[in-house]
Amino acid sequence: MQVEIWTDVNCPFCYLGKKRFNDALGQFEHADSVQVTHRSFELDPTVPAGTSGSVVEHLAHKYGRTLEQAADGERQLGAAAHDAGLAYVTTGRDYGNSFDMHRLLHWASALGRQEEMLDALYLANFADEAALFGSDERLIGVAVDAGFDEAAVADVVADKTRYADDVRRDEAQAEEFGVQGVPFYVFDRKYAVSGAQPVESFAQVLAQAWGDRPAAPQLLNTDGDACGPDGCAVPQ
Amino acid sequence: MQVEIWTDVNCPFCYLGKKRFNDALGQFEHADSVQVTHRSFELDPTVPAGTSGSVVEHLAHKYGRTLEQAADGERQLGAAAHDAGLAYVTTGRDYGNSFDMHRLLHWASALGRQEEMLDALYLANFADEAALFGSDERLIGVAVDAGFDEAAVADVVADKTRYADDVRRDEAQAEEFGVQGVPFYVFDRKYAVSGAQPVESFAQVLAQAWGDRPAAPQLLNTDGDACGPDGCAVPQ
Numbered sequence: 001m002q003v004e005i006w007t008d009v010n011c012p013f014c015y016l017g018k019k020r021f022n023d024a025l026g027q028f029e030h031a032d033s034v035q036v037t038h039r040s041f042e043l044d045p046t047v048p049a050g051t052s053g054s055v056v057e058h059l060a061h062k063y064g065r066t067l068e069q070a071a072d073g074e075r076q077l078g079a080a081a082h083d084a085g086l087a088y089v090t091t092g093r094d095y096g097n098s099f100d101m102h103r104l105l106h107w108a109s110a111l112g113r114q115e116e117m118l119d120a121l122y123l124a125n126f127a128d129e130a131a132l133f134g135s136d137e138r139l140i141g142v143a144v145d146a147g148f149d150e151a152a153v154a155d156v157v158a159d160k161t162r163y164a165d166d167v168r169r170d171e172a173q174a175e176e177f178g179v180q181g182v183p184f185y186v187f188d189r190k191y192a193v194s195g196a197q198p199v200e201s202f203a204q205v206l207a208q209a210w211g212d213r214p215a216a217p218q219l220l221n222t223d224g225d226a227c228g229p230d231g232c233a234v235p236q
Numbered sequence: 237m238q239v240e241i242w243t244d245v246n247c248p249f250c251y252l253g254k255k256r257f258n259d260a261l262g263q264f265e266h267a268d269s270v271q272v273t274h275r276s277f278e279l280d281p282t283v284p285a286g287t288s289g290s291v292v293e294h295l296a297h298k299y300g301r302t303l304e305q306a307a308d309g310e311r312q313l314g315a316a317a318h319d320a321g322l323a324y325v326t327t328g329r330d331y332g333n334s335f336d337m338h339r340l341l342h343w344a345s346a347l348g349r350q351e352e353m354l355d356a357l358y359l360a361n362f363a364d365e366a367a368l369f370g371s372d373e374r375l376i377g378v379a380v381d382a383g384f385d386e387a388a389v390a391d392v393v394a395d396k397t398r399y400a401d402d403v404r405r406d407e408a409q410a411e412e413f414g415v416q417g418v419p420f421y422v423f424d425r426k427y428a429v430s431g432a433q434p435v436e437s438f439a440q441v442l443a444q445a446w447g448d449r450p451a452a453p454q455l456l457n458t459d460g461d462a463c464g465p466d467g468c469a470v471p472q
Contacts, residue, residue: 011463043463063467077468080461110346177452181464189424192453195460205456216413217428220441224431225316227247227279228417231299232313 001034001213006041006174006184007118009101012077015122017183017196019084024202030210037109038118040102040170041182049097052134058095087127096133099167104143106163107156120146188213237270237449242277242410242420243354245337248313251358253419253432255320260438266446273345274354276338276406277418285333288370294331323363332369335403340379342399343392356382424449
């Protein structure tokens, strides 16, 4: 069974959702048959690349709140994260353009190491007060600390064309699915769930999607020339 | 729309089928929205790795035919290939274990260059009298001639664990789908076609699968905490 999760490193509920989904998956009896792929969704693609700003100031400005109201929202998020067993800093966090991170996640996926990259980026953003966005040096350092090769990471970060098409393809697919926000979970392209659900809810959806997973595609045509264990026979 | 094609480099009808499918895809109006992935199926995984034998002698022995009958079968395959516009040598071809080729195809896929690798392997096997199976040197040379990095190819060929799990996963999926022979085509995991169909038949299936492609997954749950363009709001 394939589970696709649209996500953004800027998104605290994606960070929470990953923990809760993984907790549900860890208890799922068919977990070994579940392939998880993280897909790209930029919460704010209009932020210029290479810049960074304070999350609290950004939220206050964007939603017409006071700094104190915005800081309070961060503290509520932090409490929810702590409840899920996650580290979360409520001060010092920044925000910014996540396109390069999405490209890195596709590169890591090609290496079979997407989970490691995503975990490293989430921790760097949510569990560390140091600025993450707007600094290629910090971004590369985070990936290197997670065990990725420094020169290879730097190459991907520097060449903005690499994996850009993959990011755009994910985003086009999200638009086709009508995704309005993230995290967004799709099970075998049959069922979907929006938002960071409680662990029990993820467990229910996993069970439902597993039970309803397509057994085999409908065979439309069997009369083509084919080779099998008994040789290549041209059907009559 | 996703098309998965189970294939083996040992399989002449896979070689023919690739040409016919691509001809159909080239005329398909939504070709830009079709993603093709080639999946692994070993026709004969019991052949020891590192060995090679004459195709004609192998076929004659396996099916209790005379060498002349087996050679005649090869000539018929060659005629079908020529009809499809493909080069095909009817003498000198060998056969063998294709596991390393499947691993290379997965590696090339991770680089976004699976088609190039598969085309190179097909041509090396079907359009060139030089032995291909049982010689790492020749295998590496074929990939290098196709533009792949020599050291990287040699690394993959030498380390038998690399992409082995991907090959096994493809084969397990084929077994789950009840695949008996290749080529085997699966459209969005909804429809399937067995064997190298005529171009017109592939065109019909592409049109049918496109028309019936799932528009969007069914949304089971929308009440999770999510972040969107308007911020992160905890639903009430």
